[in-house]
Amino acid sequence: MAREVALVARVAEGDRRAFEELYHLYHRRMARFLTRLTHRYDLAEEVINDTFWVVWRKARDFRGDSQPSTWILGIAYRKARNALRAASRGAAQNLDEESLPLTSEEPFRAEELRDWLGQALAQLPVEQRLAVELCYELGYSCQEIATIMDCPVNTVKTRLFHARAKLQKLLPQLAGAVEREGARPADGPAAREGRES
Missing domain, CATH: 1.10.1740.10 (RNA polymerase sigma factor, region 2, helix turn helix motif)
Known part of the structure; x- marks a missing residue:
């Protein structure tokens, strides 16, 4: 410093x-x-x-x-x-996010998780997304984030709380959508019914 x-x-x-x-x-x-x-x-x-x-x-x-x-x-x-x-x-102009280095031994899973998280973060309101990025990506404290965002510390804490709550709902939904898209016919309901009879 x-x-x-x-x-x-x-x-x-x-x-x-x-x-x-x-x-x-x-x-x-x-x-x-x-x-x-x-x-x-x-x-x-x-x-x-x-x-x-x-x-x-x-x-x-x-x-x-x-x-x-x-x-x-x-x-x-x-x-x-x-x-x-x-x-x-x-x-608005879309772009492909810069590929981040993989740290997992399972690169596909790490990339998939990063994609889900990116999609979920994109659905957050801008102020919540900023607070999450500053806190979890860049490692700033709530006090520092409050200074950056020019708002009270409790506002930062509230934004982080609501962002985490939304992410908890969004991530399983995104994972479920991917699993449904990737489901093979042999894994579908008809296949299960056939195995059960």
């Missing part, structure tokens, strides 16, 4: 190399977060660029009350929220 604080201080003085270093330090994390949030690579990149333009112009305003990552992601959050609102007024 000390390194990031020093980088922001150098950016405030107009140090372009510090700005580049800060950009490279955050780009990958922000791209992943914003792509999962917006489901659009082009919009995610636009938000990243807008965010860092604000960081360049407003680095002097960073007081150090929070971590630089919280400050920067707070800017990104507000930019993403505005971009999503603007995009919802226009035509």
Whole structure:
């Protein structure tokens, strides 16, 4: 964190190399977060660029009350929220999510689970989806998320609670839909009736 604080201080003085270093330090994390949030690579990149333009112009305003990552992601959050609102007024463009590295010994199952989770997250309201991403994907505390989202901590906790409740309902439904689509004729009701007689 000390390194990031020093980088922001150098950016405030107009140090372009510090700005580049800060950009490279955050780009990958922000791209992943914003792509999962917006489901659009082009919009995610636009938000990243807008965010860092604000960081360049407003680095002097960073007081150090929070971590630089919280400050920067707070800017990104507000930019993403505005971009999503603007995009919802226009035509939406779908994309295939960037493939995440598999950590399971069963790659198909891990990919299938990731797909179900992505589909379920996409069905959450934006504010809940953001809270889930910030908490579980990026590891921020409720206090940090409240700072990023500019809302009370209890609002963050409520959003996480409702998001978890919706995900608990959605994930089994999505898994059931996949199982029904993948059911073989030999596994259907007629096949079971034939085995029972």
